[in-house]
Amino acid sequence: MLNFDKDRFIRIQSGAVAIAEMARPLMRDLLAKGMERVYFMGTGGVQLLTLPAIDLLQRCSTFPVAACHPAQVVLDPPSGLDDKALVIIPSLSGTTRESVDLLAFLQARGVTTLSLTGHADTPLARDATHTFTNFAEDDTSSESFYLQTQILALALLAETGALADHDAIIAELKTLPALLVAAKETYEAQAAALARSIQNEPWHIFTGAGSAWPEANYYGMCILEEMQWIRTRPVHAADFFHGTLELVEPGVSVFLFKGEDALRPIGDRVERFVRRYTDKLWILDTAEVELPGISPRVRAMISPIVLATLLERLSAHLEVLRDHPLTTRRYYKRVEY
Known part of the structure; x- marks a missing residue:
């Protein structure tokens, strides 16, 4: 295939699926600490890659979930951005300006954050409350972010009792x-x-x-x-x-x-x-x-x-x-x- 590295692709997408091992324990812990709502806040196209996960949560559960643009949030934040909220921030580079500004804004409000990045030694990966880093680049990032955000959604559904066959779905995704x-x-x-x-x-x-x-x-x-x-x-x-x-x-x-x-x-x-x-x-x-x-x-x-x-x-x-x-x-x- 033209300009395609099979082993690299499988390694990256397998890394995306592998966050399932950490996602469910994290959601369990956050719920135990009082998490009551989730926001997905990505800048630009990566936010579009979170929409299937948001749709999955909204169709299968009544747990509050929303999507917001970081550039808007720092100017006019929605209600509910407090210590009961989790904000998931995807960014391939880990350096996206609007998302870095958002992280500082959320930290000042005591909001728990989870960054999804393609590079570890970056502001979003270093400074978020929690982070999952799975190396990717432009040609592999779409599948990676789709997978990671849907796996997080599946974990939340499972831990809130809205999904009975979580492990079977993850087995298929592997x-x-x-x-x-x-x-x-x-x-x-x-x-x-x-x-x-x-x-x-x-x-x-x-x-x-x-x-x-x-x-x-x-x-x-x-x-x-x-x-x-x-x-x-x-x-x-x-x-x-x-x-x-x-x-x-x-x-x-x-x-x-x-x-x-x-x-x-x-x-x-x-x-x-x-x-x-x-x-x-x-x-x-x-x-x-x-x-x-x-x-x-x-x-x-x-x-x-x-x-x-x-x-x-x-x-x-x-x-x-x-x-x-x-x-x-x-x-x-x-x-x-």
Whole structure:
């Protein structure tokens, strides 16, 4: 496979799954100490990677959970940020400016924090109340953060009595890294062909529903916009018929991501409409990916992870065809604070 290190990928994703050994004891301890609410506060695209975990908690439990933007919290914090709260702060670099500022703000209020980082010797890893560090880089971070945050959610569900089969789910997740490599290998030729088809497209609509939506939003914003300077319009499939449908016409590129949860029919509706009006509909459907040993319940949970792992192959080919490395930025180092 183009620009892919199999052993490195398995090592990183296995490290993400391995936090399950620490996550449940941590949640048990925090609950015993009086934790009453959880917030996920990531900056930029990494916050999108926490949305499946938040959705899992909200669907399966009444335990209070919310998502907040760090830059907003330090200016106008929500109620409940006190010693009864846990704030989970994901950051690949461990140095994200808004998140570092947030950590200092939370510490001053006595809030318990848990950082998820890709690098150990960094402000967020060193200074958070608790930290899980699993080395990753841009090409492997999506799956890693999806896995870590969902594993934390599963641990909380188990410790609050809302999940009876925690250990069985974790056992399935432990097999996932190797299965994702097999999925990449199977998709490689399709990824190369898709990259050739879209390399010169000026813009794309990205859409999906349920667990597929965070990855649609993430790929449009963080990969094509930030890393390839291609304009995108991410829109939730439930909102597609309330504005964005009027942009669809022959020649318009539309990406539809389909997962395997209860909200899949919303994406099906978009597909039926778009097929009538453009010849450039690109569908990534996790139901087409073979994942031996993964139950339907867990497949629904990991749909965004599967999408992310397939899209990494698309990105690998796209950066070569467009002669634009994914690491190239215009303004990343010039943002003024």
